[in-house]
Amino acid sequence: MKVAVCGLWHVHAEEYFLHAxxxxxxxxxxxxxxxxxxxxxxxxxxxAIETFEELLSSDAEGVIxxxxxxxxxxxxxxxxxxGKHIFxxxxxxxxxxxxxxxxxxxxxxxVRFVISLPWKYNAPQIAIKNTVESGELGKINYLRFRNxxxxxxxxxxxxxxxxxxxxGGGAMIDLGAHGMYLTDWICGVPVTATSxxxxxxxxxxxxDGVEDNAVTVMGxxxxxxxxxxxxxxxxxxxxxxxxxxxxxxxxxxxxxxxxCTADTGYKPVQVEVGENQTTPIDQFxxxxxxxGCGLDEAVRLTHLMVMAxxxxx
Numbered sequence: 001m002k003v004a005v006c007g008l009w010h011v012h013a014e015e016y017f018l019h020a021x022x023x024x025x026x027x028x029x030x031x032x033x034x035x036x037x038x039x040x041x042x043x044x045x046x047x048a049i050e051t052f053e054e055l056l057s058s059d060a061e062g063v064i065x066x067x068x069x070x071x072x073x074x075x076x077x078x079x080x081x082x083g084k085h086i087f088x089x090x091x092x093x094x095x096x097x098x099x100x101x102x103x104x105x106x107x108x109x110x111v112r113f114v115i116s117l118p119w120k121y122n123a124p125q126i127a128i129k130n131t132v133e134s135g136e137l138g139k140i141n142y143l144r145f146r147n148x149x150x151x152x153x154x155x156x157x158x159x160x161x162x163x164x165x166x167x168g169g170g171a172m173i174d175l176g177a178h179g180m181y182l183t184d185w186i187c188g189v190p191v192t193a194t195s196x197x198x199x200x201x202x203x204x205x206x207x208d209g210v211e212d213n214a215v216t217v218m219g220x221x222x223x224x225x226x227x228x229x230x231x232x233x234x235x236x237x238x239x240x241x242x243x244x245x246x247x248x249x250x251x252x253x254x255x256x257x258x259x260c261t262a263d264t265g266y267k268p269v270q271v272e273v274g275e276n277q278t279t280p281i282d283q284f285x286x287x288x289x290x291x292g293c294g295l296d297e298a299v300r301l302t303h304l305m306v307m308a309x310x311x312x313x
Contacts, residue, residue: 001085001285004049004060005029006075007067008036009160010089012116016064016281017044023285030055032067056082062112062284065089068166069173073098080105085112087284090177091305092298094168099302103295114284115298117181121277121290124252125182128243131271132186136261137245143187143226145179147239152203152212152232162206170210171231172197173305179228180304181297183218186243187226189300190218195312200233216308228308 003020007013008031020026021044030049031037041048049055055063056078062085067075072093079086086106092115093099106113119125132140148171151157160166167173172195183190197211206212213231220226242251248261250271257271278286280293 001025001061001287002027002059003062003064003285004055004058005064005066006052006055006079007031007065007071008033008040009068009166010066011158011161012089013064013066014040016066016087017046019279019281020064020285021046023282027058027060028055052078056084061085062087064281064284068160068163069168070094070166073101076102077105080109080111083109083111085284087114087116087281088298089116090181090298090301091168091173092302094302096299096303096306099299103299106295112284112287112289113295113298114280114289114293115301116280117178117293117297117301118279119178119182120185120292121279123273123276124257125241126277127257127271127273128241128250128252129186131250131259132243132245136247136259136263137243137250138247139222140187140243140245141224142244142249143183143224143242144229145182145227145241146229146237147175147178148229148231148234148237149175150233150235152200152206153235155203155205157203157205157232159205162203162208162210164208164210167210168305169309170197170199170206170214171212172214172216172228172308175232176214176216176228176230176308177301177305179216179230180308181301182241183226183228184297184300184304185292187218187220187224189303190220190226190307192219193217193304193307193311195308197312202233218304218307
C-alpha cells in the first residue's frame with residue numbers, strides 16, 4: 001500500500017514511518033511545522049509534502065496520522081472524505097462528539113481504519129485475556145494496570161507533550177491510554193470513574209501544569225473495580241497487569257505471567273505464553289487486520305478518557 005505520513009508531532013511517528021518504508025511505499029511526509037518536516041525528510045531522503053491539501057490529492061492510499069491529538073477530528077474527517085485509509089495514534093479524539101464525527105466519516109466513506117492499541121497483541125496480555133475468558137478465574141472483580149516511565153525525570157519527552165491544548169491532558173491521556181483500552185478489553189465499559197492527578201516539579205517543560213502522575217479508579221455495573229496507574233516520574237518500575245476473580249488471579253510483569261487458581265491448588269505457577277501477534281501498524285500496512293483495533297474500540301477509548309478527566313482531583 002502506498003502511504004503518506006501526516007504529522008511528526010507524536011514520538012512514535014518515526015517508528016511508524018520506518019515500518020511503512022519497510023513494508024510498502026511512502027509517497028511523502030507532511031507536517032505543519034516546516035522545520036520539523038524538512039529535517040525529517042532530509043534525514044530519510046523522502047519527499048516532503050508541503051501542504052495538507054497536497055497530501056489529500058496525492059496518490060497515497062493510506063495515511064499514518066501522528067499529528068497533535070487536538071487536530072485529529074479535522075484531519076481524519078478530511079482524510080476519510082478523500083477516500084484515504086487511516087492509521088492513527090491513540091487517543092482518537094478529545095471528546096465523545098469528536099470521536100463520533102470521525103467514526104461517521106470513516107463509515108460513510110468505507111475506508112480502512114486502525115488505531116494503535118499495541119498491548120492487546122502482546123503475548124502476556126493475550127494469555128491473561130484467554131484465562132479470563134476461560135472462566136478459570138470465576139467472576140472477575142478486580143483489575144490493576146500500572147505503566148509508567150521517566151520522561152519527565154530524564155527530560156526526553158518533547159515540550160508539546162505537556163500542552164493542554166494539543167494533548168488534552170498529561171500522563172493519563174497519553175501513557176494511560178494503554179490501561180484504558182486494556183480495561184475495556186477485559187472488563188468492558190465502566191459506569192463510574194474517579195481520578196487523582198498530580199504534577200511534580202520534575203519537568204521545566206510542563207508549563208501548562210498537566211498531570212505527570214495519575215491514577216483512575218473505575219467501577220462497573222457488575223461490581224468489578226479497575227485501577228489504571230500511570231506517570232512520567234518513575235524509574236525502573238515494571239509495567240504490570242493483574243486480574244482477579246472469585247476463583248483466583250493472574251498477573252503479568254517483568255517476571256512473566258503467574259496465576260493462582262483452584263486448578264493450581266491455589267499455588268502461584270508460571271504460565272506459558274505464546275507468540276506476540278502482529279502490531280496494529282503492521283496490520284494496517286499489510287491489510288491483515290485482527291479484531292480489537294478498530295473504530296468501536298477507538299470510540300470507547302475516548303469515552304473512558306472523557307470519564308477519567310471529568311471527575312478528577
